[in-house]
Amino acid sequence: IVFMALTGFIVLAGVKKGIERYTKLMMPLLFVLILILGIRACTLDGAMEGIKFFFLPKFSELTSQGVLSALGQAFFSLSIGMGVLLTYASYIKKDENLTSISLQVICADTLIAVLAGIAIFPAVFAFNIAPDSGPGLVFLTLPQVFQSMAFGQLWAILFFLLLTMAALTSSISLLEVIVAFFVEEKHISRRKATVISTVIVTIFGILCTLSFGPLKEVHIGNLSVFGIFDYVSSNILLPVGGILISIYMGWRFDRRLLEAELTNNGELKLWLLKPLIFVLKYVAPLFILVILLHSLGLF
Secondary structure (H helix, E strand, C coil): CHHHHHHHHHHHCCHHHHHHHHHHHHHHHHHHHHHHHHHHHHCCCCHHHHHHHHHCCCHHHCCHHHHHHHHHHHHHHCCCCCCHHHHHHCCCCCCCCHHHHHHHHHHHHHHHHHHHHHHHHHHHHHCCCCCCCHHHHHHHHHHHHHHCCCCHHHHHHHHHHHHHHHHHHHHHHHHHHHHHHHHHHCCCCHHHHHHHHHHHHHHHHHHHHHCCCCCCCCEECCEEHHHHHHHHHHHHHHHHHHHHHHHHHHHHCCHHHHHHHHHCCCCCCCCCHHHHHHHHHHHHHHHHHHHHHHHCCCC
C-alpha cells in the first residue's frame, strides 16, 4: 500500500516534475551498484561455473516455453504491448530522433540485463544455490555476496533500496498509462484519475502479495494468484498486445504519418522504413503468434 501510494504521488506530480526527476537520480545509482556487485561476484570461488552457465547456451534444452518466457520477459522489460512506450513517446519532442532513441533503449536494457546476470549467476554457483530458483533468486544470492564484502550490510541496504526504486519506476510507467487514458479519453482530472487508478491497482496488488502468505494455498491449476497474474500478463496479454500493435502499425496506420514521425517531417534519413513496415506487417505478428499458439497447446 505504501509502495502504491508513492507511485501515485510521483505520477500525480506529472511527467517532468515527477517521473523524469526521480528516474534520473535513481537509475544511475543502481547501475553503479550492479557494476560493483558484478565485479565482486566474479571474484568468488567457483564463480567461473556461473559465468559458463550464463554465457554458454545449451540449445538442446531450449523449449517453446523457454522461448515464450524469453519473449514475455523482453516485452515486459522493454514495456512493449502494454502502452508504456506509446504513452511516453507521446511526450517526446517533435525534433527528437525516434530511431536513435529506440536503439539506445534496446542497448541500455540489454546491457543492464547482462550485468545483472553477471552479478547473480557467479554467486549462485559459488554458494551452491539452485539456478532455477525463479524470481526470488536475487534475494537468495546477493545477500551472501554482500556478506563477503567490506561494509556489506550498508551495501545491502543501499542496493535493495535502489532495487525498490527501480521497481517504483516500472510501476510509475504502468500507472501513467492508465492515468493518461482517463485524462485524455475520459476527460477526468489528473488528480482524480491518479487516485482511482492507484486504488484499483493496489487491490490487485494486495491479492498478489497475499499469495505468498495467507492465500498461498489458493491455486487455480498449478498457479497461485500471483502466478496467474504473472503468466497471463507476460505470456498472453503482452504477446497479444504486440501482435495487435504490429498489425495496426503495418496495415492500418497512415504511412505518411509514420514516415513523418520517424524522419521528423523529412529532416532525417531513414533507410529502415521499408524493412520496418515489412516486419510490422508479416514477420513480427506471425512469429509472435506461432510462439503464443504453441505455448497454449493450440499449434
